[in-house]
Amino acid sequence: MQFQPMYEGGELFLPEIEFNMTPGQPVGIITDLKRKQLVMNQLAEHAGFYLFRVQQGEYMRLTVEELITFLIHVSERKEHAASLMEYFALKEERKVKIKDLSPSKRVYVTLLRVFFAYQPALVLEEPYFYLEEQDRRQFKRILDDLSREKQLLILTSNLEDALISCDVIYRLNGSGFHPLDIRDSEEDKQDVHKQDEPNITLQKISTKRNDKVILFNPPEIDFIESVEGSILVHVGGENYDCALTLTELEQRLLNFGFFRCHRSYIVNLQKVREIITWTKNSYSLRLNTSQDAVVPLSRSKLQELKTLLNI
Amino acid sequence: MSISLKRARAIFVKDYKEFSRNYAISIILVFPILFAFLFRSAGSALPGAIGFLLNTSLVILTSLAQACLIAEEKERNTLRSLMLTPATTLDVLIGKSSLVFVMSAVVLAISTYILGYEPANIGTFTAAIILSIILYTAAGTICGLFSKTVLEASLSILPVAFIFTGAPWGAVLAKDYPVFKVLDFMPSSQLVHLLGLGDTGYTTGDVLKPLLIILAWTVVLTVVSVVLYVRRLKDE
Numbered sequence: 001m002q003f004q005p006m007y008e009g010g011e012l013f014l015p016e017i018e019f020n021m022t023p024g025q026p027v028g029i030i031t032d033l034k035r036k037q038l039v040m041n042q043l044a045e046h047a048g049f050y051l052f053r054v055q056q057g058e059y060m061r062l063t064v065e066e067l068i069t070f071l072i073h074v075s076e077r078k079e080h081a082a083s084l085m086e087y088f089a090l091k092e093e094r095k096v097k098i099k100d101l102s103p104s105k106r107v108y109v110t111l112l113r114v115f116f117a118y119q120p121a122l123v124l125e126e127p128y129f130y131l132e133e134q135d136r137r138q139f140k141r142i143l144d145d146l147s148r149e150k151q152l153l154i155l156t157s158n159l160e161d162a163l164i165s166c167d168v169i170y171r172l173n174g175s176g177f178h179p180l181d182i183r184d185s186e187e188d189k190q191d192v193h194k195q196d197e198p199n200i201t202l203q204k205i206s207t208k209r210n211d212k213v214i215l216f217n218p219p220e221i222d223f224i225e226s227v228e229g230s231i232l233v234h235v236g237g238e239n240y241d242c243a244l245t246l247t248e249l250e251q252r253l254l255n256f257g258f259f260r261c262h263r264s265y266i267v268n269l270q271k272v273r274e275i276i277t278w279t280k281n282s283y284s285l286r287l288n289t290s291q292d293a294v295v296p297l298s299r300s301k302l303q304e305l306k307t308l309l310n311i
Numbered sequence: 312m313s314i315s316l317k318r319a320r321a322i323f324v325k326d327y328k329e330f331s332r333n334y335a336i337s338i339i340l341v342f343p344i345l346f347a348f349l350f351r352s353a354g355s356a357l358p359g360a361i362g363f364l365l366n367t368s369l370v371i372l373t374s375l376a377q378a379c380l381i382a383e384e385k386e387r388n389t390l391r392s393l394m395l396t397p398a399t400t401l402d403v404l405i406g407k408s409s410l411v412f413v414m415s416a417v418v419l420a421i422s423t424y425i426l427g428y429e430p431a432n433i434g435t436f437t438a439a440i441i442l443s444i445i446l447y448t449a450a451g452t453i454c455g456l457f458s459k460t461v462l463e464a465s466l467s468i469l470p471v472a473f474i475f476t477g478a479p480w481g482a483v484l485a486k487d488y489p490v491f492k493v494l495d496f497m498p499s500s501q502l503v504h505l506l507g508l509g510d511t512g513y514t515t516g517d518v519l520k521p522l523l524i525i526l527a528w529t530v531v532l533t534v535v536s537v538v539l540y541v542r543r544l545k546d547e
Contacts, residue, residue, distance in 0.1 A: 057387025073321030
């Protein structure tokens with residue numbers, strides 16, 4: 001998949017993007033509203049992509065069953081409406097008109113249009129944003145089934161939403177197009193070197209931003225991530241570069257209640273509010289900060305975390 | 312471009328259900344019948360009643376219904392989604408138009424019956440009405456394509472109503488201003504000519520000329536509406 005670069009006001013707004021899409025490996029791109037539109041518009045020019053935009057409406061006066069029947073007929077599928085209704089877990093809403101559904105259910109029903117797409121690649125804009133927990137789970141299940149045969153691309157502005165069903169996630173913003181390291185890797189347990197004792201007395205973490213050196217007290221820090229080799233310290237929704245490696249930081253911050261929850265993340269356990277379970281094998285930590293931040297949690301680290309927290 | 316009856320029928324059924332439950336719009340089905348009752352009570356005092364009735368009904372029923380059906384889909388972005396399904400442009404247009412056609416034919420037949428009009432030649436009358444319905448459906452499609460919401464669609468019908476239903480009267484002005492002779496070639500004027508033919512004393516030419524003019528209008532507007540449909544949807 002390739003995108004043309006786009007300029008706005010003489011500045012590079014959308015860099016030249018290239019990535020691979022294969023069935024069974026959903027791709028997520030975290031980006032802002034405007035870049036989302038630009039990406040969608042470029043995709044619309046190719047045949048073979050089914051675009052689901054956030055503005056997609058629905059035939060409000062049909063009942064759910066009539067809508068599914070219509071979609072089956074118009075897309076020439078062989079399935080029966082009754083069995084599909086069961087698959088979609090919509091049996092109870094069978095006779096309800098779309099306009100009488102709850103907002104979350106209405107979006108869920110509208111999203112089902114992607115199920116009927118014949119195109120080999122599906123592109124969804126913010127699929128999970130308007131869904132409640134229950135509908136999210138249902139739709140994730142349907143997307144998982146779909147992604148076995150189809151290429152899937154999810155455009156969202158929310159890391160949490162991308163984490164739900166994407167295996168590969170990129171971040172697209174003013175600084176370019178970069179992959180996020182969210183893979184689970186058990187084999188990557190690095191040997192922990194015993195550091196010198198005096199380090200514990202050093203309390204400040206020094207970071208750099210716009211050529212200024214900024215020092216943080218460890219409790220201020222929300223989490224630390226490693227993006228393409230550089231270390232970003234997140235404090236109150238902002239991020240700052242740090243010259244230390246994650247392993248060094250882990251050593252220093254161990255006594256301040258920090259935890260290496262993932263190969264590329266260290267999280268301040270004081271700020272963890274929730275452990276989110278997506279599937280049996282994928283977890284995230286939601287932080288209790290001003291901005292809704294979510295940090296991935298490796299499966300291998302879950303046990304360690306549980307003993308640490310005495311759960 | 313292939314046409315699949317199955318897909319067109321699915322669209323027909325879907326639109327029928329949507330339309331019949333949208334009372335704000337489906338109420339227009341009643342108007343021609345109400346008009347027919349009104350004119351019937353006026354009796355023979357109104358010789359041009361049938362022409363007026365049919366021409367108005369064709370605009371407020373046929374064109375308006377079609378324009379609203381298309382505009383509503385555009386408003387909710389479902390038309391774009393339909394284009395991503397195997398349904399072709401013709402499937403969508405045929406599905407929608409056939410619903411409007413059936414509704415118009417039934418309502419017009421009922422109101423003609425109520426008014427008590429007896430055509431000189433039932434064959435020509437039917438042919439003219441069928442062609443006119445197709446013609447006004449195409450006009451409605453064009454209006455729907457140029458409007459983004461249902462509200463806009465119902466307003467965009469006004470020029471059509473003005474030009475088409477007004478044409479037979481405009482032709483009266485032709486005596487003073489020869490420019491208005493053009494209006495005589497409007498399909499609505501021709502329909503009035505056809506309806507005005509008596510039981511006896513008309514030649515084949517009298518029948519054929521209006522029919523051919525209406526046919527020409529039908530072909531042109533249908534082609535224009537299909538081309539516009541394809542082009543407008545690509546632009547969005």
